[in-house]
Amino acid sequence: MGQTLFDKIWDAHVVSSNEGFPDILYIDTHFIHEVTSPQAFDGLRTRGLPVFRPKQTVATADHNVPTIDQHLPIKEELSRYQVDMLTKNCKEFGIELYGLGHPFQGIVHVIGPELGITRPGGTYVCGDSHTSTHGAFGAIAFGIGTSQVEQVMATQCLLQSRPKRMKIEVNGKLHKGVGAKDIILYIIAQISAAGGTGYAVEYAGDTIRSLSMEGRMTICNMSIEMGARCGLIAPDDTTIEYVKGREFAPKGEDWDKAVAYWKTLYSDADAAFDELLSFKAEDIEPMITYGTNPGMGIGVTQHVPETSSFEAKEQGSYKKALEYMGLHDDETLLGKPIDYVFIGSCTNSRIEDLRQVAEFVKGKHKADNVTVWVVPGSKQVQEQAIREGLDKIFDAAGFPLREPGCSACLGMNEDKIPAGKYCVSTSNRNFEGRQGPNSRTFLASPLTAAASAITGVVTDIREFLKEEELV
Amino acid sequence: MATKIFKHIQTSVVPLPIENIDTDQIIPARFLKATTREGFGNNLFRDWRFDGDNNPKPDFVLNNSNFSGKILVAGKNFGCGSSREHAAWAIADYGFDAVVSSFFADIFKGNALNNGLLPVQVSDDFLKKIFDAVYADEHAVVEIDLVDQFIKIVATGEQETFEVNPYKKACMTNGYDDIDYILSKKELIKEFEGK
Numbered sequence: 001m002g003q004t005l006f007d008k009i010w011d012a013h014v015v016s017s018n019e020g021f022p023d024i025l026y027i028d029t030h031f032i033h034e035v036t037s038p039q040a041f042d043g044l045r046t047r048g049l050p051v052f053r054p055k056q057t058v059a060t061a062d063h064n065v066p067t068i069d070q071h072l073p074i075k076e077e078l079s080r081y082q083v084d085m086l087t088k089n090c091k092e093f094g095i096e097l098y099g100l101g102h103p104f105q106g107i108v109h110v111i112g113p114e115l116g117i118t119r120p121g122g123t124y125v126c127g128d129s130h131t132s133t134h135g136a137f138g139a140i141a142f143g144i145g146t147s148q149v150e151q152v153m154a155t156q157c158l159l160q161s162r163p164k165r166m167k168i169e170v171n172g173k174l175h176k177g178v179g180a181k182d183i184i185l186y187i188i189a190q191i192s193a194a195g196g197t198g199y200a201v202e203y204a205g206d207t208i209r210s211l212s213m214e215g216r217m218t219i220c221n222m223s224i225e226m227g228a229r230c231g232l233i234a235p236d237d238t239t240i241e242y243v244k245g246r247e248f249a250p251k252g253e254d255w256d257k258a259v260a261y262w263k264t265l266y267s268d269a270d271a272a273f274d275e276l277l278s279f280k281a282e283d284i285e286p287m288i289t290y291g292t293n294p295g296m297g298i299g300v301t302q303h304v305p306e307t308s309s310f311e312a313k314e315q316g317s318y319k320k321a322l323e324y325m326g327l328h329d330d331e332t333l334l335g336k337p338i339d340y341v342f343i344g345s346c347t348n349s350r351i352e353d354l355r356q357v358a359e360f361v362k363g364k365h366k367a368d369n370v371t372v373w374v375v376p377g378s379k380q381v382q383e384q385a386i387r388e389g390l391d392k393i394f395d396a397a398g399f400p401l402r403e404p405g406c407s408a409c410l411g412m413n414e415d416k417i418p419a420g421k422y423c424v425s426t427s428n429r430n431f432e433g434r435q436g437p438n439s440r441t442f443l444a445s446p447l448t449a450a451a452s453a454i455t456g457v458v459t460d461i462r463e464f465l466k467e468e469e470l471v
Numbered sequence: 472m473a474t475k476i477f478k479h480i481q482t483s484v485v486p487l488p489i490e491n492i493d494t495d496q497i498i499p500a501r502f503l504k505a506t507t508r509e510g511f512g513n514n515l516f517r518d519w520r521f522d523g524d525n526n527p528k529p530d531f532v533l534n535n536s537n538f539s540g541k542i543l544v545a546g547k548n549f550g551c552g553s554s555r556e557h558a559a560w561a562i563a564d565y566g567f568d569a570v571v572s573s574f575f576a577d578i579f580k581g582n583a584l585n586n587g588l589l590p591v592q593v594s595d596d597f598l599k600k601i602f603d604a605v606y607a608d609e610h611a612v613v614e615i616d617l618v619d620q621f622i623k624i625v626a627t628g629e630q631e632t633f634e635v636n637p638y639k640k641a642c643m644t645n646g647y648d649d650i651d652y653i654l655s656k657k658e659l660i661k662e663f664e665g666k
Contacts, residue, residue, distance in 0.1 A: 015663040026663055036555065036556070047472060127556075144578070144581075145554055145556035146557075150650065151650050159649050194548040224552075320489065410495075429495070437499070
């Protein structure tokens with residue numbers, strides 16, 4: 001019997017496996033940020049322990065940071081304190097910190113890959129559920145709680161039971177205007193926000209294979225939104241090409257050795273999965289969410305489901321969600337006025353996302369009723385965008401390019417959507433209050449977000465593409 | 472380090488029959504700025520519990536003095552979303568010892584177990600029975616026994632067994648800690664690194 005990709009990587013990292021105990025899994029790199037680490041550092045102090053492998057620990061400040069005037073002290077006192085605490089802890093425990101002002105600073109799930117720290121076959125954890133992003137390289141990567149952050153700091157290992165394996169195949173040709181974000185929103189809408197719980201999900205099929213690394217990261221990023229432990233995609237030439245030459249990627253002979261190993265990382269043809277799902281690319285429209293969890297998504301031309309279409313015990317929760325969103329049964333979102341557009345977050349803030357949006361908005365201007373924030377995922381993405389002149393295109397369109405951070409994804413820093421306002425957002429969560437108390441989120445792709453910013457209403461990007469073809 | 476011990480509880484319950492309760496509802500991100508583990512209970516379910524002017528919302532169950540107890544009973548897929556352990560800290564800090572649901576999100580379940588807060592997964596039917604019992608009599612008592620792995624509605628005697636990882640059960644019933652266990656294998660870790 002062959003092995004799955006997941007099992008190959010897992011087995012290569014098992015330090016000890018004892019009947020009745022979870023495995024002790026070795027972690028190649030531990031990413032940390034300011035929010036979920038302070039209590040773990042305190043735990044180490046209480047125990048009188050050092051960080052076991054500080055050189056395999058990488059820190060950045062992303063959740064609390066403002067996205068304008070980053071050269072000034074953080075205004076909000078508690079945010080400033082938490083970021084200062086990270087600086088102090090990293091210094092005390094000998095950890096490299098890519099903090100504010102550092103050329104490598106950015107959202108933890110953007111900088112790991114772009115620095116060549118995230119590589120095929122590795123194991124990566126972080127006190128952040130979107131760590132699943134790194135699985136796009138053919139790696140095992142998942143989010144952990146703070147007690148586990150302390151565990152990895154103390155031992156470079158994690159006690160972990162092996163999850164079940166699921167394969168999700170997507171095959172066929174995507175329609176114009178449909179991209180990676182639409183694929184993952186579609187999958188989650190099909191299997192629900194809990195459909196992947198207990199599984200490591202491998203994405204496969206020719207549609208997935210045709211995606212860039214940025215697209216694959218968008219897909220794996222949202223694995224957690226269907227409850228999956230992690231998501232991963234077998235490495236191929238696209239992966240290898242992306243990693244090559246990056247700051248911390250292996251060089252010379254080490255590179256050749258690494259590539260030879262990476263080429264063995266795929267699920268064998270006869271590998272057994274606990275669950276197998278298959279979707280057709282042709283069935284996927286530009287997607288948008290209407291509710292308060294990422295499973296509540298529809299094609300942009302479809303209507304919000306009727307409450308009566310749900311089982312009786314689910315109707316209460318469904319009604320609560322629609323009420324929060326200010327929507328009603330059978331409503332269409334197309335043409336609905338919006339207030340904000342947020343392009344950013346660990347889901348969609350990479351250079352490819354920014355290039356795609358810039359190409360679309362060039363020569364257009366945002367609608368008067370909409371405030372637009374474009375937030376790059378890292379300092380490097382920001383600089384690259386400026387080098388390519390994207391900032392000028394954005395400025396002319398009324399889409400100011402800000403500085404890197406988690407921004408309006410989670411309502412923790414200065415960038416919040418006001419109560420009752422609608423935001424078309426390229427982030428990953430539409431939970432109640434996620435973008436600020438009583439904010440209302442429509443999750444969508446960067447193109448759908450950009451098109452909606454131009455018209456001021458929820459828009460089908462394909463309407464623009466039709467017109468542009470006619471010109 | 473020794474952690475909190477959990478073996479058995481018998482208490483009234485607090486019903487929250489909503490599905491997909493995510494960790495942003497349990498503790499919104501703007502309250503994650505504390506750098507210690509204490510005090511998160513004050514902001515548990517903050518935006519469901521208080522309005523924009525910090526006045527308690529009378530409709531929310533935690534503001535209804537008829538309901539109290541050490542067990543929170545909630546709809547399926549409890550704890551989905553963010554990995555913030557602050558969610559488990561907030562529930563425990565508020566005074567709950569266990570959460571009962573018909574389905575738990577993965578990371579939340581692990582975080583709860585690491586903090587002496589027992590997640591008890593029951594069938595959809597049994598969850599409904601608990602809700603029915605507590606809405607019929609808000610003082611209805613539920614018993615949870617971790618040693619023998621059962622949950623029981625005391626008044627009716629109806630009960631169900633539940634699953635728990637045997638290692639985590641040993642940790643919770645004895646107050647063992649994951650880090651102490653892994654540290655006892657440090658030589659194996661170094662050996663692994665040398666390969």
